[in-house]
């Protein structure tokens with residue numbers, strides 16, 4: 477069985493598996509940027525296919541999209557032009573020669589910081605890249621959701637999708653690694669073209685709201701909003717005009733923080 481990340485190796489497949497035709501994530505991010513008065517220069521870190529970065533560009537912002545995956549960056553340049561796309565690791569990036577009014581980090585990309593050092597690396601890098609008063613806007617899983625709830629852990633979910641005449645089937649299981657505070661996912665892909673199965677292992681840090689507040693304060697950020705919905709991946713999803721909620725209990729977490737102390 478080949479071990480690979482089928483979706484980030486195939487950005488077209490990623491967009492087919494996680495469609496966002498109305499650019500809900502991009503719209504939600506733009507709404508936050510406007511609501512809290514961000515300037516025009518935006519870094520979308522963990523930009524993936526580039527669709528959110530391109531939406532923000534279309535809304536009149538000057539956008540840099542950054543990702544670790546060359547395949548994603550190539551796709552973004554070809555399919556979602558407008559922003560500048562560069563390779564950077566969100567766990568520690570040095571874009572010191574540039575200054576941004578906001579860093580946007582969507583779809584749980586922040587949770588690829590698995591260790592405390594990596595979370596510190598991310599926040600230090602954001603701080604160094606932001607102009608005074610700059611915003612951090614992030615959307616991710618909520619670690620607190622898993623306290624006392626096992627509904628996402630007890631089931632194996634099976635999904636099917638067709639792409640270029642081939643049907644792909646994914647079987648996904650999730651488990652919590654408590655000591656590491658990681659949500660570990662194993663996903664096995666099979667295809668009806670006779671190719672061997674592909675196993676993909678991923679993990680996301682389980683970050684809790686109070687832990688996030690503490691980390692942000694240590695790094696000089698003031699939390700302006702931290703809530704579970706509505707957002708681009710909640711049910712029901714966020715709609716234009718919806719205000720930030722007041723709870724942080726459900727499975728997504730939405731964060732807006734302002735850099736108040738630079739160094």
Ligand SMILES: C[S@@+](CC[C@H](N)C(=O)[O-])C[C@H]1O[C@@H](n2cnc3c(N)ncnc32)[C@H](O)[C@@H]1O
Nearest residue numbers: 522523524525543544545564565566583585588
């Ligand atoms: C869930 S996807 C983001 C998707 C994007 N919002 C979209 O809709 O296309 C997460 C992205 O984070 C990227 N990524 C993973 N680890 C990273 C790291 N350490 N630094 C930068 N990007 C990373 C992956 O390559 C992937 O493109």
